[in-house]
Amino acid sequence: MIYLDYSATTPVSYDVLESYNKACKEFIGNPNSLHSLGVKSKKLIQEATKQISDLFNVLDSEIIYTSGATESNNMALIGVALANIKKGNHIIVSKLEHPSIYKICEYLETLGFEISYVNNDNEGLIDFDDLKRKIRPETILVSICAVNSEIGIRQPLKMIRQIIRKESTSCLLHSDMTQGLGKIPINFHDVDLASCSMHKIYGPKGIGILYKNSYVNICPLIYGSSKESTLRPGTPPVPLIASAAKSIRLAVQDLDRRETFIKRLNEKITKELKTYDGILINQTKYSIPHILNISLKNIKAETFIHAMEEYEIYLGTNTACASGEFSTSVMAIFNDKKRASSTIRISLSYLTTTDEINRFLSHFKTVYNKLNALVAN
Ligand code: PMP
Numbered sequence: 001m002i003y004l005d006y007s008a009t010t011p012v013s014y015d016v017l018e019s020y021n022k023a024c025k026e027f028i029g030n031p032n033s034l035h036s037l038g039v040k041s042k043k044l045i046q047e048a049t050k051q052i053s054d055l056f057n058v059l060d061s062e063i064i065y066t067s068g069a070t071e072s073n074n075m076a077l078i079g080v081a082l083a084n085i086k087k088g089n090h091i092i093v094s095k096l097e098h099p100s101i102y103k104i105c106e107y108l109e110t111l112g113f114e115i116s117y118v119n120n121d122n123e124g125l126i127d128f129d130d131l132k133r134k135i136r137p138e139t140i141l142v143s144i145c146a147v148n149s150e151i152g153i154r155q156p157l158k159m160i161r162q163i164i165r166k167e168s169t170s171c172l173l174h175s176d177m178t179q180g181l182g183k184i185p186i187n188f189h190d191v192d193l194a195s196c197s198m199h200k201i202y203g204p205k206g207i208g209i210l211y212k213n214s215y216v217n218i219c220p221l222i223y224g225s226s227k228e229s230t231l232r233p234g235t236p237p238v239p240l241i242a243s244a245a246k247s248i249r250l251a252v253q254d255l256d257r258r259e260t261f262i263k264r265l266n267e268k269i270t271k272e273l274k275t276y277d278g279i280l281i282n283q284t285k286y287s288i289p290h291i292l293n294i295s296l297k298n299i300k301a302e303t304f305i306h307a308m309e310e311y312e313i314y315l316g317t318n319t320a321c322a323s324g325e326f327s328t329s330v331m332a333i334f335n336d337k338k339r340a341s342s343t344i345r346i347s348l349s350y351l352t353t354t355d356e357i358n359r360f361l362s363h364f365k366t367v368y369n370k371l372n373a374l375v376a377n
Pocket of ligand 1: 007008067068069070071098100145147148150151174179196197198199208
């Protein structure tokens, strides 16, 4: 098997699984219980949270556990919107966000919030002048992803925050950092709120975090009884939280060395795929090397992906593309509907080997020639 869909999800690392198993076996108490087993579990959560907050140099209370980035994004956008309803009803997002952000925006529109979409240039970089123009006194939140999930465009969040601060003292910045964590250095201090998901960094599915600076007020989205968290009540998932700390600790190590290696693999693939007439490389100078997006001019992405699967090669596509729509990210940058209608995402990891890439390229050629011949006839 050659797995090249690491941006969709990653396999759980052995060490993380060990933490998970240990917590399941040895920490059986409910952290909300008063007895010693409960206290033991509660302490494990506190230790895990301390490890995470130390890594990001933030307060323990600024880390909120969620089920993943979709929930973190909901908590951030809806939570901020509801808490600031008297201050304003305007929210700005980029055109390069994950679909979960757009779905939340659609919901917020039904509640009377107004959503603006900030432009980007043809390299994918946020248009700072457009952002400045769009910020109004009633703008309560800007949400811009750290790294775009389809083309891997990386945004300069620190600069974006400075621009927002100049225009408004009360407007908050949220960033969906799901595709950034474990790939690039992440600084929570660049933003007011940030979403992350552990299954993208070799952790288990079902656990994410929301970083929320202590001065930010948000309304809870779920209600219940809990001593541990008023924003996410219920029994905390102790083993998942222990694994989250382990995943993050492992993910933020060695970023430079891993990136150098992945960049070499990316360059190898790009160099070869550029020789195909029917392929366009959707990369700009702001793309990180872990994500390589291509457009197929004559072949449907879905058909191509299934054909590659016959060789046990697993690639990603945009779900909208697979259902006959187009990739919003490719559209936002290249403004070409045809180019955006059949895209494939090849996502790489430090676990990917040169041998895998050689075999991938060889099978790619076979599948491409076969399907292209069918289209031509
Ligand atoms: N945001 C981004 C940028 C993502 O890539 C993803 C996962 N595809 C999500 C949010 C949703 O994450 P989760 O699966 O943890 O809900």
